Amino acid sequence: MKKLLMLMITLGLAVIMAACNGDSEDNNNEEGSGEGDQSEQAAQQQQEMPEPDLENIPDVVAEVNGEEISAEEFKTTYEGQFQQMAMQYQMSGQELNQDELKQQIAEGMVSSELLIQEAGNRNLEASNEEVDEKLNELAQQSGIESKDEFISALEEQGMDEEEVTSQVQTQVKVDKLVAEESGDTEPTEEELQEAYDQFKSQQEQMNQGGEDGEQAEVPSFDEVKPDLKAQVEQQKTAEATQTIIDQLREDADVTINL
Incomplete structure (x- = not known):
């Protein structure tokens, strides 16, 4: 059900947030309202936290080389990111465009699926040691002391340990794919x-x-x-990842139904 969620968090969220933050900063610069007006507007918006609009989501949000991204997968990913994005927009005094966010998230999920498929096509493997290392890395990034606590936190969100391990195995394989393509990322x-x-x-x-x-x-x-x-x-890894995605997208059969 949630096979793309962790990949979206590690691969796509930073890109989506950067794009949306850039839009909100531009809009904020264009507005000439005074500090008092901005404070009042921010206070009003803090009281009116929007709800995620998930009506009329098609059963199949996207198809990637015959693989379907279901409405359930999309909704899980969207809900996982919506609140943080909405809070950021409120802090900037702007209104979140949910239609744009849906398109960005759908594109990110397509990109993640392309990477997953390519890692599978290359028969890349993930050892138990590599999975444990990635779990510890993700735990540290989340501010959690150990991989066991990280797994427990995800279990509280409805994911069992087998599902977490499977997702991390996929992440390790995608990391290997990116490493193969990016080459030496050591800065000069x-x-x-x-x-x-x-x-x-x-x-x-x-x-x-x-x-x-x-x-x-x-x-x-x-x-x-x-x-x-x-x-x-x-930065170098992100650029290499985007290059891979662009190349895969050229030859892929992709349909987004939003």
């Missing part, structure tokens, strides 16, 4: 320096736009280098 010193220059410029602009008084000191390159390294590696 030039890339790290470029990332630091951007970070430093952003920090300096924030200091200039802040209130009068003591300005925050910008950390040195060596201090933030580990974080920059992780950021650049993540």
